[in-house]
Amino acid sequence: MTRERIYLYDTTLRDGQQTPGVDFSVEDKIAIAGMLDAFGFDYVEGGYPGANPTDTAFFEKKRTRKSSFVAFGMTKRAGVSASNDPGLVALIQSSADATCLVAKSWDYHVRVALGCTNDENLESISSSVAASVAAGKETMVDCEHFFDGYKANPAYALSCARAAYDAGARWVILCDTNGGTQPTEVREIVSAVIASGIPGANLGIHAHDDTGQAVANSLAAVDAGVRQIQGTLNGIGERCGNANLITILPTLMLKPAFADRFETGISHDKLTGISRLSHSFDEFLNRVPNLQSPYVGASAFATKAGIHASALLKEPETYEHVPPETVGNTRRVMVSDQGGKSNFIAELTRRGIPVAKDDPRLDTLIALVKEREAQGYAYEGADASFDLLARRTLGAVPTFFHVESFRCMVERRYDANGNVKTVSEAIVKILIDGEEKMSVAEGDGPVNALDIALRKDLGKFQNEIDDLTLTDFKVRILNGGTEAITRVLIESHDGTGERWRTVGVSENLIDASFQALMDSIVYKLVKNRAQQAVAAQ
Ligand SMILES: CC(=O)SCCNC(=O)CCNC(=O)[C@H](O)C(C)(C)COP(=O)(O)OP(=O)(O)OC[C@H]1O[C@@H](n2cnc3c(N)ncnc32)[C@H](O)[C@@H]1OP(=O)(O)O
Numbered sequence: 001m002t003r004e005r006i007y008l009y010d011t012t013l014r015d016g017q018q019t020p021g022v023d024f025s026v027e028d029k030i031a032i033a034g035m036l037d038a039f040g041f042d043y044v045e046g047g048y049p050g051a052n053p054t055d056t057a058f059f060e061k062k063r064t065r066k067s068s069f070v071a072f073g074m075t076k077r078a079g080v081s082a083s084n085d086p087g088l089v090a091l092i093q094s095s096a097d098a099t100c101l102v103a104k105s106w107d108y109h110v111r112v113a114l115g116c117t118n119d120e121n122l123e124s125i126s127s128s129v130a131a132s133v134a135a136g137k138e139t140m141v142d143c144e145h146f147f148d149g150y151k152a153n154p155a156y157a158l159s160c161a162r163a164a165y166d167a168g169a170r171w172v173i174l175c176d177t178n179g180g181t182q183p184t185e186v187r188e189i190v191s192a193v194i195a196s197g198i199p200g201a202n203l204g205i206h207a208h209d210d211t212g213q214a215v216a217n218s219l220a221a222v223d224a225g226v227r228q229i230q231g232t233l234n235g236i237g238e239r240c241g242n243a244n245l246i247t248i249l250p251t252l253m254l255k256p257a258f259a260d261r262f263e264t265g266i267s268h269d270k271l272t273g274i275s276r277l278s279h280s281f282d283e284f285l286n287r288v289p290n291l292q293s294p295y296v297g298a299s300a301f302a303t304k305a306g307i308h309a310s311a312l313l314k315e316p317e318t319y320e321h322v323p324p325e326t327v328g329n330t331r332r333v334m335v336s337d338q339g340g341k342s343n344f345i346a347e348l349t350r351r352g353i354p355v356a357k358d359d360p361r362l363d364t365l366i367a368l369v370k371e372r373e374a375q376g377y378a379y380e381g382a383d384a385s386f387d388l389l390a391r392r393t394l395g396a397v398p399t400f401f402h403v404e405s406f407r408c409m410v411e412r413r414y415d416a417n418g419n420v421k422t423v424s425e426a427i428v429k430i431l432i433d434g435e436e437k438m439s440v441a442e443g444d445g446p447v448n449a450l451d452i453a454l455r456k457d458l459g460k461f462q463n464e465i466d467d468l469t470l471t472d473f474k475v476r477i478l479n480g481g482t483e484a485i486t487r488v489l490i491e492s493h494d495g496t497g498e499r500w501r502t503v504g505v506s507e508n509l510i511d512a513s514f515q516a517l518m519d520s521i522v523y524k525l526v527k528n529r530a531q532q533a534v535a536a537q
């Protein structure tokens with residue numbers, strides 16, 4: 001059976017740039033365009049040449065090799081010719097392969113926003129498209145507010161789409177600009193547009209996520225006949241964002257309802273890079289990736305639930321809608337108070353800690369984890385603390401050193417110039433092989449001082465922890481008021497590049513931090529021994 005081609009249009013660099021808090025430099029745009037091009041999107045919209053210096057500089061030369069490079073801008077203003085409209089001229093003369101012209105298609109907007117007549121707007125659409133086509137650009141028209149416009153005045157909305165198509169637009173894109181349209185309405189309106197004579201092969205969809213339906217609306221439009229989808233990486237975009245191409249693409253390629261009927265320009269091999277693409281883009285934005293992103297989030301194929309883990313380990317299909325490796329993601333079976341033996345055995349095996357299902361120490365470990373989670377510990381986010389708890393319960397972790405005592409002081413005082421200064425100091429006493437060592441350190445705060453003092457002199461272990469660095473420190477108050485419990489999560493890493501997380505819980509912030517710091521150091525020493533053992537084999 002021949003499958004119809006769906007064209008993917010990325011507007012991360014234009015509508016994505018309209019996201020509050022997102023501001024790409026020329027260098028950012030060059031790098032992101034490279035990522036999109038290498039991944040294989042059909043169209044990469046670079047921005048709006050002439051509207052700002054960044055986009056103008058970005059369009060000085062073509063920025064993609066395989067993807068069609070698109071310049072965005074508006075149709076000419078009423079009352080001037082296409083050749084006398086500086087915005088349109090900048091667009092047509094840009095280095096882009098294609099143009100995407102935004103055109104009003106809601107008569108209310110024509111009256112209020114443009115302040116011209118309906119006919120003048122139709123003339124602007126026709127002559128702008130004709131000028132772009134005459135300049136040799138593949139030309140598309142984003143019919144702004146098409147769905148709202150169609151609901152208010154179907155004949156006029158259709159005449160705008162028709163004007164674009166008749167003037168030679170390769171694509172007429174129906175936009176849900178305010179993002180309030182529902183999938184059933186999208187399906188009905190797209191069907192009506194096709195029935196009016198514009199072929200689905202020339203129609204596209206541009207959906208916003210204001211009711212959480214941008215992906216659903218895009219897929220409903222495809223189902224009804226459109227063949228181009230506009231969207232962005234990770235769904236960034238104005239207000240609540242655009243349709244998320246990172247969600248849409250795997251659905252088109254992996255779900256039989258679409259995959260049996262359609263094909264995209266992206267191979268299944270490339271699709272395995274989609275998790276990396278999504279995470280790299282988050283890195284670019286300096287954002288923490290959303291754990292629950294469909295297909296690509298770290299939790300997308302994770303389970304805490306014992307009943308799920310048990311079946312998943314027998315056959316993954318029992319709890320996975322697609323295999324994680326098809327999108328470059330991985331299965332995670334986590335340990336927590338929601339877990340049963342299956343979760344624990346899977347995680348212990350992964351950590352190289354052998355245990356039999358009928359070993360009574362396994363029951364002890366499960367009970368311990370559940371009891372400690374009830375106190376506030378969270379092991380699903382503290383892999384290293386879980387590792388140590390498991391090894392201590394199932395086998396043995398050497399007592400490398402013993403902390404006899406620690407003391408932290410915070411003093412607010414005036415210096416000689418009368419400036420106020422807050423100083424934190426910690427003193428730690430440690431016993432190693434019967435020998436007492438005392439370290440004193442100052443830090444930016446009491447936890448920092450304690451960390452420095454704890455790691456200042458570990459005697460014969462000191463050189464083993466030289467490459468240990470704390471990379472993150474998170475504090476959470478688990479219940480308010482005077483009974484508050486504090487949970488501290490610490491992330492550490494070392495010269496091998498490995499990262500591990502530890503947890504501490506106490507009524508006292510310093511004590512909770514101390515537990516997490518201790519687990520981090522002890523885990524590092526245990527890990528070193530495991531690596532030495534592997535190297536010695
Ligand atoms: C739905 C969307 O996301 S469309 C894209 C929206 N993105 C952006 O606006 C970002 C880039 N825009 C800009 O940098 C600026 O708006 C510019 C450079 C394009 C124009 O700036 P200015 O000339 O100062 O105009 P301003 O931004 O104040 O207003 C927009 C003008 O465009 C007109 N206009 C809006 N849409 C269209 C259209 N489709 N066709 C013709 N004119 C239009 C408006 O009527 C308004 O005209 P007015 O100044 O005569 O009232």
Ligand SMILES: CC(=O)C(=O)O
Pocket residue numbers: 015102142143144145175176177178206208
């Ligand atoms: C064109 C566009 O970005 C919109 O209508 O939302």
